[in-house]
Amino acid sequence: MQTEPISKPVDDIELFHRVRSFLTREAELIDARKFDDWKELMTEDLEYKIPVRATRGENTHEDDFLDMHHVEDTKYRLEKRINRLNTEYSWSEQPPSRTRHLISNVQVGNRDADDEYTVKSNLLLYVSEGDDPDHKLLSGRRHDVVREVNGSLKLARRIIHLDNTTLPLDRISIFI
Amino acid sequence: MAASEQDKLRQQASSGALREKANEGTLPHNIFSSEAFFELEKEKIFQKAWILLGHECEIPDPGDYIVRYICDDNLIVTRDESGEIRVFFNECKHQGMKVCRTEMGNTSHFRCPYHGWTFANSGDLTGVPFKHETYDDESISDISLDEPRYDTYNGLIFANLDEDAESLKEYLGDFTFYLDFFVGRSPEGMEVNGPQRRIIDANWKLGSMNTMSDHYHSVTTHRSVSDIDLMEHDEEDAGIAAPRYHVQCDAGGLMMRENNFFKNHEMRDSIKQAFSEEQWDLVSGDIPMGGNGSMLPNVNMLAARVQVNEGESAPITYIRTYRPIGPDKTEVYTWHVVEKDAPEELKEKSRQGYEMAFGISGMIEQDDLGNWSSVTEVGKGGATGNHDVRIDMHLKQEEASDWDRPGKAYKAPFSEVNMRYFYNWLFDYLEA
Ligand code: FES
Numbered sequence: 043m044q045t046e047p048i049s050k051p052v053d054d055i056e057l058f059h060r061v062r063s064f065l066t067r068e069a070e071l072i073d074a075r076k077f078d079d080w081k082e083l084m085t086e087d088l089e090y091k092i093p094v095r096a097t098r099g100e101n102t103h104e105d106d107f108l109d110m111h112h113v114e115d116t117k118y119r120l121e122k123r124i125n126r127l128n129t130e131y132s133w134s135e136q137p138p139s140r141t142r143h144l145i146s147n148v149q150v151g152n153r154d155a156d157d158e159y160t161v162k163s164n165l166l167l168y169v170s171e172g173d174d175p176d177h178k179l180l181s182g183r184r185h186d187v188v189r190e191v192n193g194s195l196k197l198a199r200r201i202i203h204l205d206n207t208t209l210p211l212d213r214i215s216i217f218i
Numbered sequence: 219m220a221a222s223e224q225d226k227l228r229q230q231a232s233s234g235a236l237r238e239k240a241n242e243g244t245l246p247h248n249i250f251s252s253e254a255f256f257e258l259e260k261e262k263i264f265q266k267a268w269i270l271l272g273h274e275c276e277i278p279d280p281g282d283y284i285v286r287y288i289c290d291d292n293l294i295v296t297r298d299e300s301g302e303i304r305v306f307f308n309e310c311k312h313q314g315m316k317v318c319r320t321e322m323g324n325t326s327h328f329r330c331p332y333h334g335w336t337f338a339n340s341g342d343l344t345g346v347p348f349k350h351e352t353y354d355d356e357s358i359s360d361i362s363l364d365e366p367r368y369d370t371y372n373g374l375i376f377a378n379l380d381e382d383a384e385s386l387k388e389y390l391g392d393f394t395f396y397l398d399f400f401v402g403r404s405p406e407g408m409e410v411n412g413p414q415r416r417i418i419d420a421n422w423k424l425g426s427m428n429t430m431s432d433h434y435h436s437v438t439t440h441r442s443v444s445d446i447d448l449m450e451h452d453e454e455d456a457g458i459a460a461p462r463y464h465v466q467c468d469a470g471g472l473m474m475r476e477n478n479f480f481k482n483h484e485m486r487d488s489i490k491q492a493f494s495e496e497q498w499d500l501v502s503g504d505i506p507m508g509g510n511g512s513m514l515p516n517v518n519m520l521a522a523r524v525q526v527n528e529g530e531s532a533p534i535t536y537i538r539t540y541r542p543i544g545p546d547k548t549e550v551y552t553w554h555v556v557e558k559d560a561p562e563e564l565k566e567k568s569r570q571g572y573e574m575a576f577g578i579s580g581m582i583e584q585d586d587l588g589n590w591s592s593v594t595e596v597g598k599g600g601a602t603g604n605h606d607v608r609i610d611m612h613l614k615q616e617e618a619s620d621w622d623r624p625g626k627a628y629k630a631p632f633s634e635v636n637m638r639y640f641y642n643w644l645f646d647y648l649e650a
């Protein structure tokens with residue numbers, strides 16, 4: 043269901059632009075490691091999930107995921123992660139990873155709830171660590187729900203379908 | 219490292235010199251990075267010991283299969299049409315390509331893409347294209363995929379590449395007494411979610427040593443986690459420096475301490491039914507015990523309670539295993555484990571608690587990885603590789619006299635005694 047193409051794309055260019063700017067701003071805050079500000083862009087009932095993909099059967103398709111997640115966060119859990127990063131002892135991010143979120147192929151559709159939009163985008167995430175000249179790359183499709191809250195947009199749900207089954211990362215200590 | 223250095227390490231491993239060194243409390247740093255030592259481990263440990271492949275619940279129905287590894291050997295674990303678990307080498311009996319190239323699925327047969335030989339999930343060759351134009355009947359009768367030895371314990375599926383190895387039961391010995399705390403907690407059995415798979419730049423031994431022996435690192439490595447109250451606080455918990463028993467028992471070791479995991483467990487009543495009286499007594503008696511440990515050589519396990527939502531905790535358990543790819547490259551598999559008879563809501567909370575604390579994004583586990591890859595990397599140094607690393611904490615400590623459970627134990631808040639046990643076990647194989 044989440045992977046179905048958007049059937050009713052919005053025809054409101056201004057709205058499309060607002061959503062696009064929201065995604066850009068949000069990615070910018072993560073890459074600048076302003077996680078406390080980033081968190082403010084999330085609704086209280088946030089769902090933030092990265093299910094584990096599997097190469098199953100002969101005809102693996104878009105929706106082939108295990109009943110397991112790499113990340114399955116609520117606002118509470120996301121705050122725990124941010125609080126941890128704010129302590130002196132978050133070794134996995136010391137020194138901090140440098141991330142670059144490239145967001146493209148954005149589609150915006152109306153949801154049945156008229157204060158919410160379905161937003162889909164492609165993600166290419168570049169990660170550089172320490173003095174390692176190599177980098178890690180992750181790609182995936184993001185299935186978001188963005189909601190109007192008091193005149194501004196907030197992220198209510200994000201499900202990220204990474205393209206890897208075995209991850210090329212030794213840990214997820216960054217926000218994807 | 220120069221070839222001669224590598225040969226020296228290998229020679230020291232076989233001759234007992236390294237065991238002696240470990241028992242005196244040091245290891246050569248390059249034990250984590252040497253190619254020669256790694257080749258020796260692959261041959262003498264991973265082709266001789268019982269190695270975990272997965273859990274029965276990953277293949278519940280006839281035809282279900284998962285594909286797993288022992289180092290570079292690729293294995294298909296399947297449930298055949300009669301419901302029996304079978305393990306085959308993923309190697310076509312014609313010219314040896316993989317007959318299965320997915321991670322999991324359901325199929326009644328595996329068809330080799332090269333020349334089309336087809337094998338039923340009982341392993342038997344059932345189809346050969348142009349059979350009459352290619353072979354006489356005799357030369358292709360009775361062909362089936364090769365099978366290593368395999369066996370199960372409490373849902374865990376193991377294989378052994380050595381035809382002459384002892385049975386899994388003998389191999390595990392009395393460690394099952396403790397293994398049950400993680401995988402035998404329900405009369406209906408346990409189930410797993412996962413695995414999460416990832417590649418780390420660390421030697422496989424570090425995780426096993428760490429999980430069965432190293433509570434010392436928790437104080438520093440996992441300091442952030444106590445700062446944010448990720449784990450459930452226990453009023454009666456005597457704190458991070460409380461004494462614990464460092465238990466050594468046949469194919470495993472673990473650290474057990476006063477802990478309310480079992481006492482407060484939502485499934486307490488059914489857990490009690492699954493355990494023997496002695497097991498239940500240990501985890502629910504006057505001083506209820508819980509902990510974490512490793513089954514040798516490469517399976518880690520832990521049970522704890524995680525603060526999964528505001529004001530709400532859940533019991534979580536993981537099983538983690540390491541597939542060595544190179545001395546400095548390891549594939550990690552982690553599964554969340556839960557009682558089959560737990561209510562759906564508890565299963566879900568437990569899985570979420572696991573994902574929050576352990577596994578690839580877990581706030582505990584993510585701080586371990588950097589340590590292990592750094593120890594591995596420094597071991598590659600031409601100079602530092604020949605330095606020693608220490609495993610000598612409480613080297614002279616006497617066995618705890620009050621441990622009347624299987625195996626023996628040493629009592630101390632922190633100790634490296636189980637690391638020495640790990641290496642003695644390892645050298646039993648390497649010297650053989
Ligand atoms: S290699 Fe499999 S059919 Fe030839």
Ligand SMILES: [Fe+2]
Pocket residue numbers: 428435436439440582586
């Ligand atoms: Fe740790």
